[in-house]
Amino acid sequence: MPTATPPRQFRLIIVGGGIGGLACAIALRAPDREIIILEASRMNKEVGAAISITKSWGIEDELKRGGGAVDSGFQIFRTDGHLQMKSKSQKPIPLPFKTSDYDADRLCFHRVDLHESLKGLATDPSRPGNPATIRVASRVLSCDCESGIVTLENGETVQGDLVVGADGIHSKIRASVLGKEVTASPTGLSAYRLIIPKEKLLTIPHVSAMMTDDNPWTTMLLGRDCRVVMGPCREQSLLSIVALVPDQLMNEQASTSWTAQGSLEDLLKSFDDFPPWIKDTFKACPDISLWQLRDMEALPTWYKGRTILIGDAAHSMLPLQGQGASQSIEDAEALGYFFRDIVAAEEKKDHVTRRLEQVFEARNPAEFMDYNCRYSGAEAWLTGSRAAATAKSAA
Template sequence: MPAPLNVIIIGAGLAGLLSARVLREHHHVTVLERLSGSHELGAGINISPAGNRILEEFGFDQERAKSIVACRSKIFDRHHNIVQELDMTDLVAAAGSEWRLNHRGNLWVELHRLATAPSEELGISGSPAKIFWEVDVVDVDVEAGRVRLQDGTELHGDLIVGADGIRSMVRPLVVGDLAFQSARPSGASAFRFTLPAKAVREAVGEIRQMDGQEPSELNLHLALDDTSRSIVTYPCRGFELLNCVCIAPDSLIRAEVTESWSAKGRLEDLLETFGDFGTFCQSLLKQAENIKLWQLRDQDPLPTYIKGRTVLVGDAAHAMTPHQAQGGTQAMEDAEAFRLFNQEGVSRDSVPSILKDFDRVRRPRASMIQNTSRQSLDRRTAGSVYKNVLYNWVYPGVFECLRRLDAGEEMVQIPEIKLEVELK
C-alpha cells in the first residue's frame, strides 16, 4: 500500500473543510486559513438533496447543525398574493436525500468537527486534519506542490487544493490567465439578514414557515417586473431564525456595493429599494438589523480546474450567483470527488492523472450550473425560478459519473418526474 499523501488545503471554508473530511481517512491533511476562525456570517444556506446526501455519507449530524427539512416552495407577487406552490416531495425522494435549510455558521461548525474530531469519535480511519489559522499563502508552485507563506515558510504537498474562495489567489496560477483573478460584478446585489422568530411573530404573526411542526418551505416574493427584484425567506437554526435575502439591481441601490460578505447595509436603503412591496414584506423588512450588503459576483466557467498536482474547488473554481442556490451544494459535490484519492494504489506520481478524472466530472457539471444561474438573474416570471431544479438536485457521485462518461452516457440523467405545481 503506498504511503499516504501529504495534502495541503488552502482555505477553511465549507469546501475546504468537507474536502479535509473526505481526504483525512487515508492521507495527512493540512489546512491553511488566512483568517483567525470561521468567517461564515449570520445567514442561511440551503443544500439540495444532492449535496445533503453527500454530507450524510460523511457523517454530518443534522441535529447538531439544527438543520431543517423542506419540501415545498411558494412564490408570491410583491403584494403577498400567491402565484405558485411547488411540492418537491417526489423529486426529493428520487434524489435519495432531503432538501435542507441551514444556518451557515452552524453548517461550518459541523464541517469543522468532521475535519478535526478524533477519528474514533467519527468511526473512521486516519488522523484529523490540522488547521493553521492566520496564515497568508503568497505563492503556490502548482506543478511541484510547493506552498510559500508570507513569513517565508515553505510547505511541500503531493496534492494542493485551492479552496480559497471567490478572490482565490490559486485560481490564476492554475488557469494561467489573470483575467480569472476575480469574478466580475453581476449587476445585482443582495441585502442579507436574519430575523429572530419572536421578531417575525411581532411583525406578521404566526406563519407556516416558522411553526416547526412539519417540513418547512422556502418562499419568494417577486417584483414580476423588469427590475427582477426578489425577497427570499426560509427558516434556519432549528426555526430560531428566518433567513432573508433581498436581491435587486445595483442601479436601484443608492449605497455603494462591494464584493465583501461583511459590507454593512443600511435599513433606509433596503426599505427604499423595496418600497413598492406590500405590507407583509414591509413589516418584515422594518425588523432588519445587522444588514449585510453583498455584491453578487459572476465567474465565467473556467477552462480547467487543475494544473499539475493542484485543483480548485468551491467558489475558487465556480463562483456563481445565488439565484439557483447551488453554491453550497456544488462545494459538497467537489469534496465528494476526492473519493478518487481514497482508492488503492494512489501515490504522489498518480496525482496528476487522478485530477484529470476530477476535472472531467466536476468542471462540466459546475459550469453548466454557473451558466443556468446566470440566466436565472432574470426573475420576471415565476417559471424562471425552478426550471433547472431537476438537473441541479440529481447527482450520482464521482464514480458513477465516470462510469457513465466512459460508457458514452449522459453524466447526469434527469428523472422523469413532474414537479407538482399549483397555479393560483
C-alpha cells in the same frame, strides 16, 4: 541491520477552511494521509446567512444534528401581496425530494452551523482516517503547482503531494493554476442579507406561520426587478433573507465583502412597492449586510501539476439556486473518489495530474435540475461515461 525509515504519509494541503475546504478534508481522510488546511482568517467571527444543500453523501444525519432542517415546500407572492404559487390546499407547494427520484432532502442551515458541523467531521479523531489540522491566520500568496509548494504571506512555504485551492472567488491559487490573474466581474445584481430572531416575527402576517409550522418552507416575493427569498434556519429560531436588487436601482454602494454594512432606509427604498408585511420584516432585523454579486466566465481548466481548484475558486455560483455549497461538496466527493487508493508520498506527479484531470471531467455540468439534484457522485459518473463510450464504439 538498520531499521528502515517508514515512508512519509501522503500530504494534502487544502487552501481555504470554508465549506469546500472542510468537505475536502472529510472526503480525503485516510489512515496514511496528512491533511493540512491553511485558513487566512482566525475563524472567530460568525458570518453568513442561511444555506441549503440537496445531496446524499452519507453524513446527512450528522448535519441534521448540527442544525439542518428539511425544507418541506415553497410559496411565491407578487409585489401586490397576492399569493401566486401555492398548492390546491392553499398550503405551500411541497418539495418531496426524499420520496422523488432525486432521493435527498433539501436541508437548510445557518451557514455557520453547517461550517461547524463540517469542521467537526474533518477534525474529529474518533472518525476513520487521520484528522485534519487547521492552521488559522495562514494567508496564502501563491503556489508552485508542479512541485506542490505553497507560499504564505509570512514567507513560510509548505509542500504537499496534492494541493487543493478551496479559497473562494478571490482565490490566490487560481492565478497559479492558470498562469494569469482571472478576477470576478460584477453581475449587475447586489444582495442584502438579513438574519432575524424568531421572537421578532411572531406578529407579522405570512412570516409567523413559516417560523412556527412543524414543516417549514421557503417563501419568495418576485417583483419586476427585485426579489426576496427567505426561510427559517437553526431549527426555526432564525429567519434568513436574501433580497436581490439590480445595481442600477440601488440606493447605496454595495461592497464585495460579505460583512459590509447595509442601510435599512435604503433597503426600504429599493423595495418600496413590496407588501407592507415584508417591509415590517426588514425593520425587525438588528443587522443588515449588503454585497455585490460577482461571477466569472468558465475557466479553461481547474488543475495543473499537483494542484486543483474547487468550489467558487473554480466555478463561482450566484445565490439563485442555492448550489454554491452543494457543488463544493460534490467537488470534494469527486476528489475523495479518484484519490481513494493513493497513500504513498512518492506518488509520481504525472499520476496525480491524471487523477485531477478525471476530477475535472467528472465535474463538468450537465442539465439544470438533474445536475442540481440527481448528480450521484464520481463513481456513478465514471460508470456512465464508460457505458456511453462502449455503446458508441459498438455502434
